[in-house]
Amino acid sequence: MAKMTMVQAINLALHEEMERDDSVIVMGEDVGVDEGVFRVTAGLHEAFGSARVLDTPLAESGILGTAIGMALAGLRPVAEMQFSGFSYLMFPQLEGHGSRFRSRTQGRMTVPLVVRMPYGGGVRALEHHSESREASYAHLPGVKVVIPSGPRNARALMAAAVRDPDPVVFMEPKRSYRVFREEVPEEPEIGQIGRARIAREGSDLTLVSWGAMMRPVLHAAEEVTSSRGASIEVIDLLTISPLDGSAIARSVSKTGRCVVVQEAPRSLGVASEVIAQINDRALMHLEAPVNRITGYDVVTPYFGREMGYIPGPGRIRRGIEETLDF
Amino acid sequence: MPLTEIGRYSLRRLEILDENGEVDPALEPDLSAEDLVKLYRAMLLAREDDQRMFKMQRQGRVGTFGPNTGQEAAVCGPALALSPRDWLVGSFRELGARLMRGEPLTHSYLFHNGYEEGNVFDGMERTLPISIIVGAQTLHAVGIAYAMKYRTEKDAAVLAFIGDGGTSQGDFHEALNFASVWQVPVVFVVQNNGWAISLPRSRQAHCATLAQRAIAYDIPGVQVDGNDALATYSAAREALDRARSGGGPSLIEAVTYRLMMHTTADDPRKYRTEEEVEQWWKRDPIPRFRRYLESKSIWDDAKQAALEAGIKEEIDEAVKKFESMDGFKPDAPFDHVFGTRHESIEEQRAAFLANLEGEA
Secondary structure, three states, X not given: OEEEOHHHHHHHHHHHHHHHOOOEEEEEOOOOOOOOOOOOOOOXXXXXXXXXXXXXXXXXXXXXXXXHHHHHOOOEEEXXXXXXXXXXXXXXXXXXXXXXXXXHXXXXXXOOOEEEEEEOOOOOOOOOOOOOOHHHHHOXXXXXXXXXXXXXXXXXXXXXXXXXXXXXXXXXXXXXXXXXXXXXXXXXXXXXXXXXXXXXXXXXXXEEEOHHHHXXXXXXXXXXXXXXXXXXXXXEOOEEEOOOHHXXXXXXXXXXXXXXXXXXXXXXXXXXXXXXXXXXXXXXXXXXXXXXXXXXXXXXXXXXXXXXXXXXHXXXXXXXXXXXXX | OOOOOOOOOOOOEEOOXXXXXXXXXXXXXXXXXXXXXXXXXXXHHHHHHHHHHHHHHHOOOOOOOOOOXXXXXXXXXXXXXXXXXXXXEOOOOOHHHHHHOOOOXXXXXXXXXXXXXXXXXXXXXXXXXXXXXXXXXXXXXXXXXXXHHHOOOOOOOEEEEEEOHHHHOHHHHHHHHHHHHHOOOEXXXXXXXXXXXXXEHHHHOOOOOOOXXXXXXXXXXXXXXXXXXXXXXXXXXXXXXXXXXXXXXXEEEEEOOOOOOOOOOOOHHHOOOHHHHHHHHOOOHHHHHHHHHHHOOOOOHHHHHHHHHHHHHHHHHHXXXXXXXXXXXXXXXXXXXOOOOOHHHHHHHHHHHHHHHHHO
């Protein structure tokens, strides 16, 4: 066991997967000699060389389009988008081709690739460096969207994403990259894409969240537990699409109350879908309306104002209390 | 400081067989009679199949499609230079090349009748399906070529087609740039057919040629008479040989003409003159190639009649086979969302099937 940050844990998974399988290659802007702007690809260039750790020209559509070609020809590219805010330039390649080759050819041609991208706010970054747009990718059939929340699950899910037979958008909460360390086992762990995790068991209320919001969510759950003695269950989605609706329904059927916490804008996001799933599967168990604590439907403000817009422990705690008191 | 010249560039155009079927012996490729007939047959089959599909479309037996009439030399010449180890990455107007790669005639009917099954055939491993989004496929070609280089595959390359409209897309430029930086074995053929739906080539790009795009990316580029099958073959052969032996990417502009509509959904009379189309019918690639074969005493009227009859029979049979196809699994789309099973998809499949039953 070793204590490591999320950056180190993802890096470990990439090392392990590249070591295991020479069809795995890492590509993107500054991922090689520079080792990535967040150092997620540290040591890879030195270990595997420039043909496998490929510094590409600065063109996101080019990166993903060529990665699709590589995957069609039997490689397993892990393509980095330097920031999710630049990833929309590759969206047409993902929507138009990456997500479709399997169905277009009825399974004869497939695109096993990972698109890594740091996302989310709270790091005092320039415009386009703070958004949380997982819903945009989650709306594409044929694409899986994975968002780890901590070092250990990040390592396990990255390994699973690399081995997955289909395109996986792997969104890394950059605010959680280095803020805490976790024990990561020596032996490789392979996560299960499509499965949520119970991060904390409880019986009075279900909190559902993912990514960087997991930290303030767990904090708020502790606070409410100690202040009111309420028993809060916390679900960490880990996979946004395909969503683990059963796990949510099981928990909400037990607790009867639910709060969903999402960093992204309020409307038409993952929280909306979580609530719809509860409506489909667990409505009659509810004792209070499902509450959602979210960002707002505004363009993500520059970082001078951003903290008021991102849900924090206070807002989350008040949301939990409202729902408990309903 | 005085200005200094830091570069000088030139560009060539290749023509071998003129409109009258006269060949330039110095440039004539060394093709066997068998290969020449194969190429002629491929062009004629593509033409006749196109015409049949056009009739079928007008009768409502297939949906919208983009006819390739007039562009057979631009497509079949390069395809003749392919080996089975090469990849073909097409757009949507390369019928002749697809047929030469072993795609059954039935499959373009199926595809254009709304079934993914039209993309699936034995031997498809290195032939990508039709790519509708203009220009996007050029990047796939470069990625495939990178994988070949990475795996040190010898004697193989990728042939990628795009149209004149596609050269305005960012993906095309990114593809040329990535291919050039990586020096991977890919050959881009631009079928410049004069029109991107209603936009003429002159308003697609201001430059005199599309071949000159190669200069900016520092790769070999050439313009060829795209209605001259010997020229399109020779240019592609040379570029593919260079790519297969580690010489990197190339760009070929094949100047041709779309004699029919962009797709069966538009009417070209709205944007171009009948006179212009008439002029291009005179440059039809197929009669000139026939004259060339006749001049070499490879071809005569009896062979022509036999070929036409054979092609008609082949198409008749394919149409009959296509129209007898049924049993398309209604829930097939659920089989191919992912390679792994997911509860949410399976729940939706069950709902879909239940609904189907409810409507029966």
